Amino acid sequence: MRVMWKWLRACGIGVLLMAMASLPALASAAVTQVDFEAAKSDAVAFLDGHTEELASVADAIWSYAELGFQEFKSSDVLKRLLEKYGFKVEMGVAGMPTAMVATWGSGGPVIGFTGEYDALPGLSQKAVPYKEPVVEGAPGHGCGHNLLGTTGAASAIALKHAMEKHGISGTVKFFGCPAEESGSAKIFMAREGIFDGTDVVLDNHPANKFEAESGVHTSALMLLRITFTGKSAHAGSAPWDGVSALDAANIMGVAVEYLREHLYFTNRIHYIIQEGGAWPNIVPDKVVVMAYVRDTDDRLPETYKKFENCVKAGALASGCSYDVQVIKAYHQKHSNDALAKLIYKNMEQIGLPEWAEEEQSFAKEVQKNMGKDQTGLPDKLIFTPPPAVFTGGGSTDVGEISLVAPVATLRTPCWPKGIPGHSWGVVAVGSTSIGHKGMLIGAKVLTSTAVDLIADPEQLKKVKDEFGELSERIPYQPYVPKEVGPELDMFESEMAKWRPLMEPHYVEPKL
Template sequence: MPILRLLAVLTACILGPLASADAAVDDPLKAEVIASVDAQAEALANLSDEIWGYAEIAFRESQSADALVRHAEAHGFAVTRGTGGIPTAFVAEYGSGKPVIGIMGEFDALPGLSQAAVPERSPLEEGAPGHGCGHNVFGAASLGAAIAIKELIESGELKGTIRYYGTPAEEKFFGKLWMIRDGAFEGVDVMMDWHPGDEIEASVQSSQALVDFLVEFDGQAAHAAADPWNGRSAGDALELYTTGINYYREHVKPTVRIHYHIMDAGKVVNVVPDYAKLWVRVRDRDRAGMDPVYKRVQAMAEGAAIMANVDYQVTLISGVHEILPNRTGGAALQANLEALGGIAYTEEEEAFAREIQAATGKPTVGMDAEVRPLRETAENPDGGSTDVGDVSYNVPTISLSAPIAGKDVPWHSWAVVASGGMSIGHKGLVYASKALAMTMVDLYENPDLVEAIKAEFRERKGDYVYEGIVPPGPPPLDFEQ
C-alpha cells in the first residue's frame, strides 16, 4: 500500500471516519479507496462548499465547472472542456484501456432558493439561486470517488480507464442530451451515478419521461377600453389553452403529469396583449406513454389560437427518457453499502435536521442513517425526471441515493440548501464517494460482473432504438432563464 494511503488509514483509525461506521471491508483495494476518500474529505467538503457558494443556474455554471476542472487537473486527470457545445460541460479522464468506467457529476443550482446554512428560512441574497437539490455535493462526491480510483490505476493496482463527466444544466435543459449527441458516452462500459436524498439506498427504480416545450401566441395589440374590437388577444389564447390543459387532466392516466409556467401574458392592463408565452412540461412513466399526451397538448395550442383568432408556435426545448434500472449493478452497490454500514451523526446534526423538519411541518425524526434493503423495482416510479435516464439508455447505469438532509424535508427548497451547506451535506458526500468508489473497484476487478450488468442492460433495452428528445442545432445557451 502506498505510504500516503497507509497514513490515511492510520489517520482514519485515530480520528474516526467523517461519514460512516466503515464496517469491516475484506477487499484490500476497497479499504484503500475508503482511506483515499477519508484523506480527501476536507478538500472535497471545501470544494462542495465553494460550489454551494457560487449557486449557478443551468448553462451559467462557469465558476462551478472551473472549480471542478481545477480539482480534477490537480489530481492528474486530462480534461476536455466544451463537450456537446456546452461551455460548462467537460470530461476528465485517467488511464487507458478496458474497462472504461464513467461517473457523473452535476453542479447546477435552482433559481430563487438562496439560503444560509442555518435551520430556519434565511436567504443569503433574496431571490438568488441556491442548491436545493444538492448538486454541489453531487459533483464533489463523484470526483472524490474518481480520484480514489485514479490513484489505484496510477499505482498499477487496477487497470483500465476512469472518466468523470461534468454534466451541467440537469435542472432545466438536461445538458446530458447534447453530450450524448456529441458522442461523449461512447465506449463506456458501466456508468456510476448518485443523487443526494434523505436515505441510503441502492436505487433500482425508474423515473418519469418528460418533454419541455414553449407555446407562443401572437395577436394584435389595441386599446383595452377605446377600441378593444381592433385587438386579437394573445392573452385570451393563453387562458383558453391553459383551461384546455386543466380540463384534459381528468382524462389522462394517473401516471401522467402536466405542468406549465406562464412566462409572458402582457405588460399592462390597458392594452390588449399581442404576445403571450408559456413553458409546458408533460411527464409519464415512460416515453411511450408520454408521447401521445405531448401530441394532444400541442394540438390544443392550435385550438386555442383558432378560438382567439391569433397565430401560434410550438417549440421543443428538450426532453428525457425514464431511467432504465439495472438490478445487477444495484445488487453490487447494495453489498458495498452493507459493508459500509450507516452514517453516524452528532447530536448537533440531528438537532439541525429536527429544527428544519419542524420549520417545514414534517415529523421531527432527524436523519435517516441506516442502509435500506434493495427494493423491488416498482412498475410506476415516483415523481421526478432526470437526464440520467438518457444516459441509462446508452450505457448501463448504477445509481445510489445518499442523505444530505433530514427525512422527508421538502426537496428543491431552502431546507436542502441549508443542510447541503454544512456538515450533514459533507457526511453524505463522503459516504457516497466511498460507496461509489468501492463499487467501481468491483467493476475493475470482476469482468464477469461487468458483463452481467451489460447483459441486463441489453435485455431491458430490447430492440428499442434510442433517439434523444432534443431539437437540432446547438444547446439553448442564451435561453431566457
C-alpha cells in the same frame, strides 16, 4: 511485493512447498494477482485523508450557486481538483462551455461517474437551521448539486488512486453535466456520443435517505415554450380591433384541464404563463407559456400530440397564431438492476455516516422549522426495487444516459429525513458537516462498487447484458430534433444580476 506476499500467504504453506519446484512460474503468476479488497480499503482511506479538501470544493460550489449553463466557477473548481490528481480534463464538450469529461488511464473497463453543479433560482439560504437567505432572491443549491458534483469527482479520483497503487488497468471518467435543473446537458452529451464506450456509469444524488434504486421510477419529459401571437388594441375603446394572445393561452389551459380526465394516469402536465401581457388596458399581442409534458417513454409522443391539440384549439378559437418550441426532452431513467444491487452490497459494507449529536440537533431544528417530524438524519439502508406499477412522477436527464450506457444512482444521505428537494432546508445542510459526510459516504460506496466491477468481469458482464436487453427493447433515439441545441443563455442575465451581490460571500476551495 506486498501484493505477492499476501497472495503467497493466502496459498498456505503446504501448497507453497508443493510448488517450490516451479518457483519462477509461481512468482510471475503471483505478481499479476491483485488484492481488490486492499484496493477498496485504500480508496476509502484516500477519501478519509482528503475530507477537508473535498468539503472545501463542495462548499465553494455551494457559495457560487450558479444557475444552469452559468456554472463557470463551479466547473472550474472541479476541473482544478481533477487535474491536481492527474486527470486530463476536456471542457466545453458537446458545445456547452461548462460541460466536461475528465479522463485517466487507458483500455477497459471504462468506468464513468457523473457530476452536476447547477443551482436553483431564488433559494439562497445560509447554513443555519431556519430560513434566512445569504442574498434575498438569489440562487441556492436546493438540490444539493454542490455535493453531487464533488461526490462524482471524488469517486473518480479515489478510484484512480486505488488503481494506480495496485496496478489495476482500465479507464476512469468523470462526466461534468451542467444545467440538470434547466437545460439538461446530458441530452446533448448523449446525442454527441460523449458516453459511448463507457462500460458503466455510476450516478449519485443527495437525498433525505440512503438508497440504491432499480428499474424505472421517473417520467420521460418535454419542456416546451409556446408563444401565441395576436394583435394589440385599446381594450376599452376598440377591443374588436384586437386579437388576444392571452385568450389563446386561457383556452389552451381549459382544454388541457378537460383532457386530463382522459389521459392515462402516468401523465403529468403543468404550465405557467411566463409572459401574460403588458397592461390590462392593452389587448395582449404576445403571450408565452412554458409547459412540461411528462409520461412514460411509450406514451409521451401520444400525450404530446394531444397537448399540442389544446394549443391549436387556443389559437384557432382566439384567432392567434402559435409556435411550439421544444427546449428539451428526455427519456425515463432505466436503472440497471444488477448495478443497483452491487451498489447496495457496498452500502452494506460501508454503512451509514456516524452522525454527531450536534448534527442531529441541527437536522431536527430544520425539520421543526419546515413543519416536519423531528426524526433526525437518515438511519437505514434502502434498496428500492422496480415499481409494480409506474404511476408517474418527476424526471431526470440521467434517463438519457440510461439508454446509451448501463447506469444506476446512489442516493447519498445528505439531508434530514422528510426534507423535500428544492427547499431552503436542503441548502441549509448543503455546506455543513451533514452534507459533507453524506458526500464522503457516497464516494466510498461508488468507488468500492467500481472496484468490484473491475475485480469481477462476470459481474460487469451481467450489468452489460442487462443493458443489451434494454437497448434491444428501447433503442436510443433522442426526442429532441437535430436542430435543437442547448439553450446556453437561459440564465445569463439572471446570473449577471446576482453575481455582484453574491461575490462577497464566495468561499474559495482549499486546493
